Amino acid sequence: MTMEYLNKDLAEKDLHTHSTFSLKMPESYVGLPFMDVDSKEKEIEKKREAAIMLQDFAEKIYDRERGINILHHSHWPWINSKILGEAFTKWLITDKPFHVDTDKCVKCGICSNVCPVNDINGGFGKIPQWKHNNMCLTCFACYHHCPKHAIVYGKRTSGKGQYFFK
Ligand code: SF4
Ligand code: SF4
Incomplete structure (x- = not known):
């Protein structure tokens, strides 16, 4: 609707x-x-x-x-x-469960660049951190665009795939 x-x-x-x-x-x-x-x-x-x-x-x-x-x-x-x-x-609209697997993250900055509401402190050379400022839309753009599949949403994304329209 x-x-x-x-x-x-x-x-x-x-x-x-x-x-x-x-x-x-x-x-x-x-x-x-x-x-x-x-x-x-x-x-x-x-x-x-x-x-x-x-x-x-x-x-x-x-x-x-x-x-x-x-x-x-x-x-x-x-x-x-x-x-x-x-x-x-x-x-369910919250960024609180978002975390990064630091072993996988290559600090490319893509996740913070694609976030439509600038909810991620990050960028090239930085490990991303979510701001927890109630701006997150849970659109999962950050999760899906990560080239290393390094972003997790609590345990709820365990074993799940990624998709975005190229
Ligand atoms: S889920 Fe969407 S709005 Fe929330 S931090 Fe990720 S890209 Fe930004
Ligand atoms: S997109 Fe993935 S690899 Fe790149 S900074 Fe974000 S979490 Fe790390």
Whole structure:
């Protein structure tokens, strides 16, 4: 329900979106014990389907079509956004479990460079440290971009894979 939330916020400023689109992309959330990245085959298939849909969206945007083009018209968006989402926001959006395996880290600085909210003290030549300042989005960009798979999120990422869209 991302776009519903966005439009609600925009309405406060007398703005709105004309059209919205959603694509199913490979799984990247690894912060819960039962969640991991997709298999390579599934990842490739999702990206293949998304590329086809994106072409269609591009044509709709070119034609200035209005409307909502979301993937799932079921009860899941509501359950995920309203029930699970609120608990998730309250308890699971935190950088506290992030640590670095210092034996693996090569101090490249990539993790701090990719963080969208500048939540990591780091950079080339430094072992990264999370700021614990409530800015972390748990987007896991730091975790997925690490070339040495040196970042762990407590014990929850043990044995899990990495993914980001290249
Ligand atoms: S999870 Fe995302 S927001 Fe949090 S520290 Fe890593 S890159 Fe930054
Ligand atoms: S991206 Fe990985 S290897 Fe590079 S500094 Fe961060 S933790 Fe270390």
